[in-house]
Amino acid sequence: MAFRRILTLFALALLVLSGFAAPSLRAQAELPESAVVSTEWLAARLDDPKVRVVEVSVVPGLFERGHIPGAVNFVWHTDLVDPVIRDIASPEAFQALVRAAGINEDTTVVLYGDNNNWFAAWGAWIFSIYGHEDVRLLDGGRAKWEREGRAVSVRPTSHPEGNFTAKELRRELRAFLPDVLAVVKGENEGVIVDIRSVAEYEGRIFAPEGFQELAIRAGHIPTAVNVPWGRAVNEDGTFKSVEELRELYAAVGVDGSKKVYVYCRIGERSSHTWFVLSKILGYNVAQYDGSWTEWGNAVGVPIENPAGTVWGKQ
Amino acid sequence: MSETTIGGGAQAASTSLRNPNTAAAVRVGLAGLIAAALLALAFSLHDTPGRGAAASFSLLVGVALGVIFQRGRFCFFCILRDYIEHRNSSGLFAILSALAVGGIGYVIVFGAFMPNPSGQGLPPDAHIGPVSWVLVAGGIAFGLGMALSGACISGHLYRLGEGYTRAPLALFGALIGFGVGFFTWYTLYVETLSVAPIAWLPKTFGYGGSLAVHLAILSVIGIFLLRRAPELPAQAGGKITLQRLYQSLFVTRWNPLVTGALVGVVGMFAYFRVSPLGVTSQLGSLTRTTLNNAGLLADRLPGLDTFAGCATRVVETITNNGFLIGGLVAGALAIALFTNRFQLSRLTLRGALTALLGGALMGWGAMVSLGCTVGTLLSGISAFALSGWVFGGAVFVGVWLGIKLRLPE
The missing domain is CATH 3.40.250.10 (Rhodanese-like domain)
Structure with a gap:
């Protein structure tokens, strides 16, 4: 019994030690830019018509009182899920939502939001399910953008209707x-x-x-x-x-x-x-x-x- | 009943200090200290993690309201009583002015928050509530409570800063009233509120049309009220001097139209930056948290958290709304001290009991109406909510009844 306890302690100590030592040894591989973009990356592309920023936050009024300039607002509770049956948004509803946001087949969609991008990530999942390939998350989400003192806007944005078509559901x-x-x-x-x-x-x-x-x-x-x-x-x-x-x-x-x-x-x-x-x-x-x-x-x-x-x- | 006579000017004795010069120095010094402390608090809140700009801004909004309410005597009950009892409509013009400017301000903010009003949903956290007999009952109870206790909730908050001794009792009564409201909530929600219509004018008329209707209604009321407008004092001509500026800022009562316009502007800024004006959210939350901790109230009150309005939550901390009402009391206290309007009123047993009872009526009314004369009436009507008008009408009936029943005596 005692021997086992010592063994366990030893294993634990090893684990902890390796955990401390690891970061210094590890090469910091870059996150793939095709999935995650930095605030710097996005700040440099706010005027790029091929890039569309979408905020998915759960706190009401957050987007309205200041969002990344040019961003459009998707509401998780009504836009990205079916409000009646428990399901994801229907292809028709999602396509209409995405087109109204001015998103085309070849648009780079960058999602961000509050709560560590949880709901923005849900948005990325739905985009993927309906076949929009180029969907990325803003690293650090809304909190990092704000913390860095970057500009936010309260002006509403409208974009010309996009041509995105919801593909067959990627089951x-x-x-x-x-x-x-x-x-x-x-x-x-x-x-x-x-x-x-x-x-x-x-x-x-x-x-x-x-x-x-x-x-x-x-x-x-x-x-x-x-x-x-x-x-x-x-x-x-x-x-x-x-x-x-x-x-x-x-x-x-x-x-x-x-x-x-x-x-x-x-x-x-x-x-x-x-x-x-x-x-x-x-x-x-x-x-x-x-x-x-x-x-x-x-x-x-x-x-x-x-x-x-x-x-x-x- | 001993009402504080405010506006009595410099003759009102403020402290027991005999020497008038010493007394004045103490007053002004205290006012300066409070102002400095409020500024310091605003700065430190801004840098406190988890608080930030919203808390700091709320505090400053509260201070602004405290000063405006005190200098302009923006007290819903006093205004209504002047009209009903003394046939003087001048105070009501402050409310009309606040609603007119507030409506214009809200259209500007709405245009940014929700460019297309005919789409689904309502603009975020605007005070647009369900319309039903519950709202009417809440408004009448609130009005009766105002007549009984001598002020509405915002009135008590700023008059607390003037030394109105019934105010703390009325506010304590409001906490009890909120508790009663929570216990009646389930039945009212399930039977009535859950199916009551939530009417928002811009859905039908758009923003421009709603504002036109809004201003037209206010104009008609204004023209009607002119019949009871009082004589104005003769105004002296000549140049504006520093002395006259001081006189108009700190000595004579502010013009009702200016007072109202300032309230409207502050309301717009508050909605734009934090949330619509309201003064009952922290009070209600205090009661809800206390009852919750005592195990007397369910964790969740069905539907309550889904309505916009002066939301109450189970909180273990001071909310932004708490800083707002704290700022309101402190701001009114500072300006009352500075302008020599602070006077502790004499408290009678009858005065104390009616304040408590009136407060309880207001607490219940504000709970079931999701706000008071500020949150539901002012912020609701400014947001073009039908609920604001219905509540306003019901409050008027309640105050009228209360005065006819001689409750304030």
Whole structure:
């Protein structure tokens, strides 16, 4: 027993030490500009008609009281999801939205927003699903742009109607409950990544602090590994280097050799991880946007709940 | 009942200090200290992580309102009482002026926030609320509460700075009223508010048309009110001197049209930079948080967080709105001290109890109406919300009833 404890401590110490030593040894590989652009990059291209900036923030009034000059506003709750049934925006609605923003087939779309680009990343996922290839995120999001004291504008912008046409839905980017269940049962090959907090993953809580409990079971999808989304970013909200990201996920067995399935609570935080794994690292990734609010409520699906928290028990 | 007589000018004794020169020095010194402290707070808030420009700006907006309300006597109850009881409509012109300038300001801001009003949704966080009998009941209760307690909520806030001793009791009563409001919320929401229409004029008339309708209504009311306009004092001709400038800024009461226009401008700036003017959000949040912590109130009140208005939340901290009302009280106190209008009013038992009860009525009314005479009436009508007009009409009826029932005595 004591020997095992010492061994564990030793292993832990090694891990910590390697963690400290690693950054200095690591070559800082550049993030691919085809996926992530810096504030400098964007600031130099604000007048470029081939570049369209789209803000997706969740705090109302944020865009209106100052946005990156020329940016258009997409509202997550009404524009990027179906407001009636639980689904992503329909191809017709999305096409109309994107055309009104003056986006053409060959436009470079740069998304940014509040909350560490969570909802902007959802936007990037929807753009990809409907076949718009050149979609990128502004590194550090709204917070970094503001922190650097860059100009914002309150003037409304209007752009001539674009010609973007929604393509056939890229089903491989999206997973439904049966797809994930097949992975759990071993019928399909894949690795599931739960990007929620450790406390949510372990079933100690049903929803993050400040959020309503929307699932009546706690825990996670069996076989899923836990990498909270925030581990992919630096303190200032910018993405970590490609090398760091690759190591972060490789450590839990996500190395691109198998298809990856990401999920969170409602699919907004996991969009962020979807973006990291698919757009930055180039892995084959599907987002399970039903996420825990579907799985944790579905009847009869297997659940792992290490903490054993029982819903409703006094 | 002992009302503070304000506007009495320099003869009002301010402190117990016997020597008038010493008293004046203490007053002016205190006013200067408060002004300096407010400025220092605004600067430090700006640099505080998690606060920033919005908190700092809210504080300054509050100070501006405190000064304008105090110098211009922008007190909804006093204005309505002058009209109903003394047949003097001059104060009402301040409200008309605030709504006219506010409406013009809001059109300018709306044009940037939401260029096309006929699209889906409403402009972000503008105070456009549901219209139903609940709003009418809330307005009447609020008006009765004003008559009973001697001022509306914003009136009590600035008159607190003038030493009006009923104000803290009325504000405490409002906190209780908010609590009652939270307990009635679920039924009112499910039965009525969830299906009540939310009417916003620009959806139908566009911005230009709405502003035309808005100004036309205000003009008609203005022409009607001219019948009870009082005689103005004769104005002396001649040059503007420093002494006359000082006189008009700090001695004589501000002209109602100027006062109202300033309120309208401040309202526009507040909406543009932070959120529409309102003074009950922090008060309601205080009650909601207290009840929540005591386990008496559900974490979520259905629908409440989805309406725009003086939103209440469970918060463990001072919100931007808290800085606004703090600034309002402190600004009014500073200017009252400086202009020698600070006087602690005598508090009677009856005065205390009616203030408490009136405050509670106002708290309930403001809770179910999603705001008070500032948040729902002023910011609502300026935003072309039908809810603002309905609430305004109901408040008038409530105050009228209260005065006819001799509640203020």
